[in-house]
Amino acid sequence: MRKHTLAALLSGVLLAWPAFAHHSFAMFDRNAQVEIEGVVKEFQFTNPHSWIQVMVTPADGGAPKEWSIEALSPNVLGRAGWKKNTLKPGDRIKLLINPLRDGNAGGNLLLVTLPDGTKLGGGA
Amino acid sequence: MITLRRTTLAASVAAIACCLQLTSAAAQNATTGVIAPPAAQQKTPGVVKSNRKSDKQAFDLNGVWWVTQPEGAAGFKPDPPLKPEAQAVLDEVLRLRAEGFNARDKTGTCAPPGFPLILTRVYPIQIIHTPKLITIIHEYYNAVRWIWLDGRDHPQGDDLIPTYYGHSIGWWEGNTLVVDTVGMNTAPDIQPGVPHTEQLRIVERFSLTKDGFVDELTMHDPSILTKPWVTAKQYKKSDAELQEFVCLQEDNHYASDEKGILRPIATPSSK
Numbered sequence: 001m002r003k004h005t006l007a008a009l010l011s012g013v014l015l016a017w018p019a020f021a022h023h024s025f026a027m028f029d030r031n032a033q034v035e036i037e038g039v040v041k042e043f044q045f046t047n048p049h050s051w052i053q054v055m056v057t058p059a060d061g062g063a064p065k066e067w068s069i070e071a072l073s074p075n076v077l078g079r080a081g082w083k084k085n086t087l088k089p090g091d092r093i094k095l096l097i098n099p100l101r102d103g104n105a106g107g108n109l110l111l112v113t114l115p116d117g118t119k120l121g122g123g124a
Numbered sequence: 125m126i127t128l129r130r131t132t133l134a135a136s137v138a139a140i141a142c143c144l145q146l147t148s149a150a151a152q153n154a155t156t157g158v159i160a161p162p163a164a165q166q167k168t169p170g171v172v173k174s175n176r177k178s179d180k181q182a183f184d185l186n187g188v189w190w191v192t193q194p195e196g197a198a199g200f201k202p203d204p205p206l207k208p209e210a211q212a213v214l215d216e217v218l219r220l221r222a223e224g225f226n227a228r229d230k231t232g233t234c235a236p237p238g239f240p241l242i243l244t245r246v247y248p249i250q251i252i253h254t255p256k257l258i259t260i261i262h263e264y265y266n267a268v269r270w271i272w273l274d275g276r277d278h279p280q281g282d283d284l285i286p287t288y289y290g291h292s293i294g295w296w297e298g299n300t301l302v303v304d305t306v307g308m309n310t311a312p313d314i315q316p317g318v319p320h321t322e323q324l325r326i327v328e329r330f331s332l333t334k335d336g337f338v339d340e341l342t343m344h345d346p347s348i349l350t351k352p353w354v355t356a357k358q359y360k361k362s363d364a365e366l367q368e369f370v371c372l373q374e375d376n377h378y379a380s381d382e383k384g385i386l387r388p389i390a391t392p393s394s395k
Binding site: 024 | 220222223225227231234263316367369372375376
């Protein structure tokens with residue numbers, strides 16, 4: 001049941017994606033999906049878009065690097081089940097994203113997996 | 125003592141001068157209207173009566189509605205019939221976007237979307253429909269449109285002040301609500317990459333569908349269009365409740381460069 005709800009939510013959200021957004025997503029590679037794992041540094045629940053600043057340790061074990069992950073507005077996320085404290089500094093989370101096309105450490109949020117395993121759509 | 129007296133005298137003179145100034149301001153007010161009268165007496169400038177006839181009200185649009193976007197895109201479809209110069213502007217924006225640049229996205233820096241661009245975004249709207257006035261509240265940017273149904277015309281000439289959402293009047297033609305909007309300022313594009321001039325006029329025809337309403341728009345701007353651009357947005361009733369939407373550029377991660385391309389601001393963390 002929960003999976004169905006999530007799938008429905010995701011499909012609805014994905015279909016509506018370009019129109020919810022406040023700016024185009026030209027800078028993201030919408031054909032690519034990457035999962036990153038890291039520790040939340042900051043969650044900005046703001047307009048026009050929300051942001052997750054997350055520290056990601058590279059696969060080769062180097063120093064953690066800060067990524068900026070973009071999600072939609074608090075109103076859109078709120079209707080998808082997000083709260084202002086859904087992400088707290090120090091939380092270890094997984095993020096499914098469309099990466100930035102220029103190779104910088106950032107992306108567009110598709111799905112977040114919270115520390116307790118709950119999955120939430122990014123609204124985009 | 126003498127000094128004190130002088131000060132008192134100076135204060136009295138200043139007080140009298142102040143009163144004289146107030147008196148003269150009030151006089152000026154009465155005769156020329158240069159200085160604003162108290163709010164209770166203020167009249168909206170430029171309100172003139174129209175000779176247009178209206179049929180009877182055929183329906184009301186009270187409630188919360190959500191655009192359905194069957195066209196599946198964040199703009200208006202079909203594409204605009206643009207003159208070559210305007211098409212060149214759009215082509216350049218599309219070329220930049222294809223290369224991964226976020227070109228001409230003004231709402232990405234918290235600029236008001238304006239009318240009609242606001243119709244291209246998927247947020248609920250709330251309509252308060254009374255016989256003489258329709259108020260449309262958009263959740264997106266908490267923007268408001270007032271559509272006057274009281275028989276007035278648009279403000280004429282310089283009385284028409286350019287605004288982001290224009291000046292709207294409406295009337296009934298049978299089962300259709302017709303809304304005419306002029307006076308949109310040129311800051312927002314119609315959709316990203318389609319700028320317009322102050323000549324832009326948009327005629328909307330609202331009619332009921334089996335589960336909502338359709339807003340058919342005909343856009344007129346001879347300086348950019350080869351012919352009127354006819355497009356539509358469809359709406360369904362929604363259980364949503366509208367929420368606040370305030371956008372502050374200081375919270376933003378992007379800024380517009382000199383070419384109007386959104387660029388990430390150097391520091392990603394705000395604190």
